[in-house]
Amino acid sequence: MPPADAHRRPIVLVLGPTAGGKTSLSIELARRLPGGGTCLGADSMQVYRGMDIGTAKPTLEEQAAAPHELFDLVEPDGPPFTVADWLEAAEASIATVRHAGRWPVVVGGTNLYVQNLLYGMDAPAPTDPVLRATLDAMSDADLRSRLEKEAPEDANRIHANDRRRTIRALERAAAEMGSPTPSRAWDGPPREDFVAIGLDWPVESINRRINARVKAMATDGLLDEVRALHEANRLGRQAREALGYREIVDHLEGRCSAAEAFERIKIGTRRFAKQQRTWLRRFKILPRTIWLPAEGKTTPELASEAEKHIFSTYGGSTDPTE
Numbered sequence: 001m002p003p004a005d006a007h008r009r010p011i012v013l014v015l016g017p018t019a020g021g022k023t024s025l026s027i028e029l030a031r032r033l034p035g036g037g038t039c040l041g042a043d044s045m046q047v048y049r050g051m052d053i054g055t056a057k058p059t060l061e062e063q064a065a066a067p068h069e070l071f072d073l074v075e076p077d078g079p080p081f082t083v084a085d086w087l088e089a090a091e092a093s094i095a096t097v098r099h100a101g102r103w104p105v106v107v108g109g110t111n112l113y114v115q116n117l118l119y120g121m122d123a124p125a126p127t128d129p130v131l132r133a134t135l136d137a138m139s140d141a142d143l144r145s146r147l148e149k150e151a152p153e154d155a156n157r158i159h160a161n162d163r164r165r166t167i168r169a170l171e172r173a174a175a176e177m178g179s180p181t182p183s184r185a186w187d188g189p190p191r192e193d194f195v196a197i198g199l200d201w202p203v204e205s206i207n208r209r210i211n212a213r214v215k216a217m218a219t220d221g222l223l224d225e226v227r228a229l230h231e232a233n234r235l236g237r238q239a240r241e242a243l244g245y246r247e248i249v250d251h252l253e254g255r256c257s258a259a260e261a262f263e264r265i266k267i268g269t270r271r272f273a274k275q276q277r278t279w280l281r282r283f284k285i286l287p288r289t290i291w292l293p294a295e296g297k298t299t300p301e302l303a304s305e306a307e308k309h310i311f312s313t314y315g316g317s318t319d320p321t322e
Contacts, residue, residue: 008193009098010314012037013114014107015283016199017273019209021294021302023058025199026107028303030066033105033310038097040090041070042108042117045242047086048076050229053222054244056213067102069093076229076239084121086113111279112157118190118286131174135167146170156275159241195313196289197306198280203273205295210269217244218262227252243268288313 012033014026023039030037041047045055049072058068070089074081090113094104106117135143143166148155154169201209226248229235240246244265251261284291290309292302 009103010288010310011094011117011194012103012105012310013194013196013289014105014199015111015114015196015280015289016294017201017206017276017280018109018269019056019206019213019273020199020201021299022107022109022199023056023062024299025197025302025306026105027058027062027066028299029197029306029310030103030105032303032307033103035101035103036066037103037105038067038069038093040093040097040104040106041068042086042090042106042110042113044081044086044110044113045239046071046108047073047081048239048242049074050225050234051076051239051242051245053217053220053225054242054248056217069097075234077234077236080236080238083112083116087116087121090117109276111276111283114283115279118194119188120191128171128174131171132167135170140166143167143170150174156278161241161246190286194288195310196283196286197309198283198289198291199294199302200291201294203277206273207270210273211266214244214262214266214269217265223248223251223258243272 012029014022014029016022026037026039030039039058041058043055043057045051046057047070048055051057057071062068063071070086070093073089090106094106097104106114108114138146140161140163143163144155144160147158147166147170151169151173154166154173158165158169222244226235226245229239229245230249230252235245235249240249247256247261247264247268250256250264251258256264283289290306292305294302
């Protein structure tokens with residue numbers, strides 16, 4: 001039977017840069033926490049079935065070490081998977097995990113998902129037909145330039161080739177500039193039912209880890225994974241733009257060599273990590289959050305520090321018999 005206070009157990013957020021060891025820490029915490037935890041994916045590309053190596057999805061062995069949810073939710077050639085889709089699935093999983101007496105451990109690299117989990121969905125942008133027509137007539141390059149000027153935070157998270165999301169972000173920015181009380185996340189306090197552990201890394205170390213990860217992806221068969229998806233026409237527009245997949249597709253379609261594709265993946269991932277740091281600076285001021293220097297520490301050492309923070313904040317006990 002679950003403890004009487006299981007429904008009060010906070011969401012445990014595991015934050016940090018790509019290639020920073022979040023997956024390993026989340027699994028270690030899920031195994032250690034009294035009653036056990038369930039790792040809930042918060043990654044916009046790990047929701048796609050068959051996209052495993054290039055998204056750094058937890059391996060079958062890792063998924064066997066602790067329960068995992070919110071991975072492999074949809075087909076990569078299906079309709080676009082939205083933040084709202086993920087948030088609905090996440091809230092349902094959190095409730096189910098708590099009901100079972102377990103701890104929801106949310107981990108992943110899509111910080112927009114985490115933001116909306118903490119603050120709620122942004123108000124949808126109203127559609128102005130005149131503005132939409134103006135934006136539709138603009139080139140991708142001009143749209144990108146305008147986005148960088150009018151909504152730099154959105155530019156940090158939206159890929160330069162994602163025309164649909166760029167237009168929606170510009171519409172939202174235009175609506176907010178004309179509103180005396182803009183409704184955006186970060187404006188109010190976050191939800192209270194969470195604790196967060198962030199992994200802090202020097203930039204140079206993360207860049208080395210990224211290069212090593214991409215090299216391992218090549219060895220593990222990323223080229224074959226993307227080739228199989230591409231030949232089966234299973235990469236929809238959103239999935240095709242995933243970092244690591246668009247570069248390999250360029251190779252498969254003759255626009256670059258395999259070596260060039262993997263080098264571009266390294267460069268793109270390092271650039272992505274730089275963009276993530278903008279988000280992580282925001283997360284560093286969250287309440288009930290601790291940031292742990294990760295370099296030189298083992299996963300069990302980091303988990304021990306994380307446990308202390310969780311239980312000092314939560315007010316519970318690390319002893320499952322209590």
